Amino acid sequence: MVAEARGLFAAMADRDSITWTTMVTGLTQNGLQSEALDVFRRMRAAPGVGIDQYTFGSILTACGAIAASEEGKQIHAYVIRTLYDDNVFVGSALVDMYSKCRSIRSAEAVLRRMTCRNIVSWTAMIVGYGQNGCGEEAVRVFSEMQRDGIKPDDFTLGSVISSCANLASLEEGAQFHCMALVSGLRPYITVSNALVTLYGKCGSIEDAHRLFDEMNFHDQVSWTALVSGYAQFGKAKETIHLFEMMLSKGVKPDGVTFIGVLSACSRSGLVEKGRSYFQSMQEDHGIAPLDDHYTCMIDLYSRSGRLKEAEEFIRQMPRCPDAIGWATLLSSSRLRGDMETGKWAAENLLKVDPQNPASYVLLCSMHASKGEWSEVAQLRRGMRDRQVKKEPGCSWIKYKNKVYIFSADDQSHPFSRTIYDKLQWLNSKMVEEGYKPDVSSVLHDVADSEKVQMLSNHSEKLAIAFGLIFVPQEMQIRIVKNLRVCVDCHNATKFISKITGRDILVRDAVRFHKFSNGICSCGDFW
Template identity: 70%
Template sequence: MYAKTGFINDANRIFEEIPEKNIVVYNTMITGLLRCRFIVEAEQLFDNMPEKDSISWTTIITGLTQNGLFKEAVDKFKEMGIEGFCMDQFTFGSVLTACGGFLALDEGKQIHAYIIRTDYQDNIFVGSALLDMYCKCRNVKYAEAVFRKMRHKNVISWTAMLVGYGQNGYSEEAVRIFCDMQRNEIHPDDFTLGSVISSCANLASLEEGAQFHGQALASGLICFVTVSNALITLYGKCGSLEHAHQLFHEMKIRDEVSWTALVSGYAQFGKANETISLFETMLAHGIVPDGVTFVGVLSACSRAGLVEKGYHYFECMVKEHRITPIPDHYTCMIDLLSRAGRLEEAKNFINQMPFSPDAIGWATLLSSCRLNGNLEIGKWAAESLHKLEPQNPASYILLSSIYAAKGKWDDVAKLRKGMREMGVKKEPGHSWIKYKNKVHIFSADDRSSPFSDQIYAKLESLYLKMIEEGYVPDMSFVLHDVEKSEKIKMLNHHSEKLAIAFGLLFIPDGLQIRVVKNLRVCGDCHNATKYISRITQREILVRDAVRFHLFKDGVCSCGDFW
């Protein structure tokens, strides 16, 4: 009782007063110490036990795992096996959680092999732990194999597989397995529903997410903060800020995740003033921000060019809230300075950082050097990125863009040759749009769609009208030394333009056209989409790898600052 209520000193006093201590008393005291994070004392007491049983070993393994000491937990499990003690479902569950915690796939496989030789292979608890371990170790194929072989599955098993898909980037599979789960009459809990909504958010699938919102309302699970937070994130990532805001205000209980989800939604949409106002309101309500909250605030400042405010919040994070900056925060600051064209200042900031930027940080600086045509700092950033990640194509592609813009085609050719020699491959750009519950994916100059003839005819018609309206193709975004007519053709067949043309053909008038792209939208496509929105009088929402762009009446919500 004393241990569970946190009065560990009183628990220890009672423990010391017991004249004859048995195994149960020792196990209880060890559990209490571990619960109160007295790790060293718990291990010493465990080592000094005159006699141990399987529960003793499981207690120490579980406690170490719960305190994040994953390797130590696995080592204790090995000792337990050497000592000849029997393991149960709780032992296996805890040690598999530990393996997933520090990505120990080899140890996890060995434990799996041992489980197969025991009577616990068909245990739901152990099977779910195996699923979770393989997913955390990013081996989805093994997780699927375990899932298929499980004779009995409960909501925990299904949720473990669903979450595993979501965490490893298989969001469509996560949605599919949720539907399979319901067909098997397994009722989701708040964690399951929140997880599938998060997968819809990653897919920017507003329609499916809205359906799950309806399910949350019908089932009563909407009252759980985990579900409401996931929905706020969904609406934010789908660009439906009014729904996110409405849901936020309808919540009876909010936590720091609720506030951060809304802050991040406004930030991604580039609404800097609204983001900052919301953040200040959050502070006024006594909600303590975390590092993720500040990533949202700093990125909002970055996308609006609010350099001084960005500096202010960065210092506020460190000095007032005692949050140690991580690479994401430094990348936001690099982005803030670079986007504002203060490249020398960004370089000085990097040189004063306690550690070198990660790949995203260098790519951010390099991207801004391309936009500003700064070859000197661009070469420095490209070389730094190449040293850090030799196989990262960004160092070649972005530097090639700078050379191409300056007409240095020999240097472009050298970079391409270097890419071939190093075996570096550029990530292809893809854009996709959802229509009638099907995702239609396009790549540049793609003719695989059965509607290709209609799409290309639509683009040609739009191009002629855009030229009449004053549109001028930006040839600097073509990295090939070819004729002007060929460059125009390349630009006009970019993946996002194909997806937008598809939307104009099939999405009914009055409905917003929603396109998602895996890379950053290029400057020419951004400019062209403004013209398209004005010519067609359609609202077009493009979510790229960086942010949202809402095009309406020839204007983009980003203010041409992204």
């Protein structure tokens, strides 16, 4: 009842510190952070009104919510002048504010200066690192908190498990799972939801579903975690079934849930189903589409070869797609050989993000597939002139708590000779089984024999060879790749799984691929 609160506040002839602070806090809690900042400014100007830890805590929360970093810094300076910088309540709020403003180093600097740190201070830092994509740092701070003698609560443990999920670190995540069981925190929904998310993002979707079934209560986050997990595997049937069950239980989906459902539809070619969910999201659930939802729809049409429908959808959008949306259309145009749509997408991608290498790389691929090498050379000159750099592809595998990273033609590993010998053996066996290298992804005007050699030493193949040598037979080989897996590596890995009898899980930039006995879980639709 914000309007009533405003009216009472305005009618008061005399306002003390508690009155002002209550108003600042109420506005912040109701999502009116800018107004809260305005009230705080008036409070500072009011004669005889003191500002205490509760006022600072509320206004710093408001700054963090709207990423008002400049105002946050000014308030921090005022905190120091008023000698509240060593207050644990204010210090925790500062850590949270800087984290949400993406000034993570400033957040840790505040934490280090605090002479007294409690569970809230440490948790704010762990959450901050997790939200800023620094999962390893979150795990480090969690360990430091334990050494400081502070036991985690359900929120702290859930936060560090979520960081492991974003790292796709199953080994560390499993250790935290054990900690949750030993500490008795496992039944808390924050911990359970984080564990479902962890196993889903690490490719252990069966374990994620088992944990979900063991939960006594499921909220929106629980359902969304499982829906998103199945969607990443491209299991559209299971994803849709879970989503419909969620609705039948009366649990309201949010925008993230719909991203999972729409992406599952796009990766399985369910165009009409995806279109109906997109419409239902707005009409039945009142969720306004964000860039990610529009990108899912562009992917839904273009991945199914309906590029003209994708183009029409884009022209009817209330705003232009973001860089990912244009790159999605461009990628599908390359796969379909539609040069006209590809050029249109590339031109718009360059307008939105001039330094994005995707437009150059994908156009190069389109021209290379048609043997138009002069156009490829021209595009490469354009990249050099604009100083656009393509992110190098790399793959990594974790073995005995150590991460081994490989790039294409990597010779730096101490076991390189053994790895390349293994690859050579695999190549000969694959050829016997009928494998034919797909050289369409090689963007160099060289002989086919050279192209085949380039393909044979791709980073994921090196990582898989390492896994076959060192990972025990009974264990699954888990590879993570920073880019999308190429067509040739996808085909080759299917052959490798059949030849060796090993299960190989590859998490690329888009989704999971589980290879078993010559078949991939994506059904060759990715």
